[in-house]
Amino acid sequence: MEKIQLDTSTILGNLFSGLTVAALSFPLALAFGVQSGMGAFAGLFAAIAIGMMTAWFGGTPSMISGPTGPMTVISAAIIALSIETSGSLSAAMGSIITIFVLAGIIQIILGLFKAGAYFRYIPYPVVTGLFSGIGILLIVLQIFPVLGYSSPKNVVDIFIEAPGMLKQVNYAAVGLASATLAIIYLLPKISLTLPGSFVALIVLTPIVTMLGLDVNLIGHISTGYSDLQMDKLTLNQSLGLSTIVISALILAVVGAIESLLTAVVADNKTKKRHNCNEELIGQGMGNMLSAVIGGIPGAGANMHTIFNIKAGGRTHLSGLINSVTLLILMLGAGSYVHFIPLPIVAGILISVGIELINFQQIRNILRIPKTEATIMLIVLGLTVFDDIFQAVTLGVVMATFLLMKKMADMTENKALSGTIDEFTREKAWADEAHLTQEIQQKIYIKHINSPVFQRFSPEFLALPNRHHEIEIVILRMEKVSYIDLLGVYAIKEAVSVLQDNNITLLVTGLQQQPRDMLKKVRMIPHILPENTLHLDFQSAIKSLSTVTPYPSSQKNEI
Secondary structure (H helix, E strand, O other), X not given: OOOOOOOHHHHHHHHHHHHHHHHHHHHHHHHHHHHHOXXXXXXXXXXXXXXXXXXXXXXXXXXXXXXXXXXXXXXXHHHHHHHHHHOOHHHHHHHXXXXXXXXXXXXXXXXXXXXXXXXXXOOHHHHHHHHHHHHHHHHHOOHHHHHOOOOOOOHHHHHHHHHHHHHHOOHHHHHHHHHHHHHHHHHHHOOOOOOHHHHHHHHHHHHHHHHOOOOOEOXXXXXXXXXXXXXXXXXXXXXXXXXXXXXXXXXXXXXXXXXXXHXXXXXXXXXXXXXXXXXXXXXXXXXXXXXXXXXXXXXXXXXXXXXXXXXXXXXXXXXHHHHHHXXXXXXXXXXXXXXXXXXHHHHHHHHHHHHHOOHHHHHOOOOOOHHHHHHHHHHHHHHHHOOHHHHHHHHHHHHHHHHHHHHHHHHHOOOOOOXXXXXXXXXXXXXXXXXXXXXXXXXXXXXXXXXXXXXXXXXXXXXXXXXXXXXXXEEEOOXXXXXXXXXHHHHHHHHHHHHHOOOEEEEEOOOHHHHHHHHHOOHHHHOOOHHHEEOOHHHHHHHHHOOOOOOHHHOOOO
């Protein structure tokens, strides 16, 4: 783990970010706890425990971890199944804690055996289908709380019963949920440092109390570790060993995927590189501690991490301050939590669901390869309408076959299998040997020697900050015969970083399959105009005097 920096140049930024991100974490943790079925404090316990352990032992200095949408939805399904087989939450707690602890143990084992690097090979359609499906599911589950009623247990019941419930709508509940969403989405236009969910919570809750509005409240909930009565917990034998192991494995895998995706986002924002195996170990330790004290599982939280980085968080200190602040808030304001209206919680969860849906990918559904589109839709459909456990299991199986297909395509095209090189002034190819000193000073040449279905290295994305004299990057893709969606978005990510620093990208030697793929998703010509694509290196060099930057208005076109 990177040592916590306490010098005066960073401590204030991390202190401020830790305090402000706690204001974001507090209402979301409560909402996730309510959604899980274990109560609001289960979410707070998780945010404190997981945030603390990953700050100490994780491999991503700026990451904030805690309960998240995907982990909460899966946990809720596990908790519901355990209650169904045991008869009550108290009787099911032994099995629930066992599953949650085992999930943490599995993550630690994955980290110790250095399995973190393999998660990058999970195909983009599987991840998109799962997370978008969870986002849709999270939104749908809030329909009844928004209308003023307790929510049914599954999506089918919601769609069956909703028409009848629309005849007796609680308009106060609808108004509260709408006001919550309005604050969450409009407040950033006024202030980027105030979390909308926290403002909605502290502004709207007193209004409900003062006006005496008739809406459902969180109500009385467990307020401490002692209420768990750990010495009386027993494992429910009727749940079955296989169900316990599979449930824990799914939690561990989804948590690992979400955490490592968030780690990549943090890398791109901070220009640093995370340690994926240390991150898995930290996440596993956090989930184990959370389970033991009565919390739900969690992972690296993308929204929290971005907020933390924007607020100045760069080291593990910001995560520690976030957890300590949450603990203080829980001890100081915990007795007032039961006054929080459920429609406010529903509004917060709807905003989380919206963030999880990959609208960009769904918008491109007709342009991407049919195989990948089919996989994404199957995983998404199973997640929303059937069984999230089947969705994850089938997604992993399909991911395996899709990866095998890609490897076969690579072999058939005799493509090289090396990974993208670490950042360096790479060894010149023969046609680059006679570049003038003037040209060498303002361009950087990146050789890609393998099919692009990995992200560019963080070192390459950090190029603008390390070499301020660079004006043009030439991406040499002569040896790339295959590219998939993950490769497309890796290139888009690189273009975005270069654009932000007024650096132009030229591409040489683009083969037929990569060209067709980039055209299908409109990378060509919206983000990579034709005048930036060249058959060979020499034509790219000749164009340096006439090349124009990408149209910035098209930056987010795909």
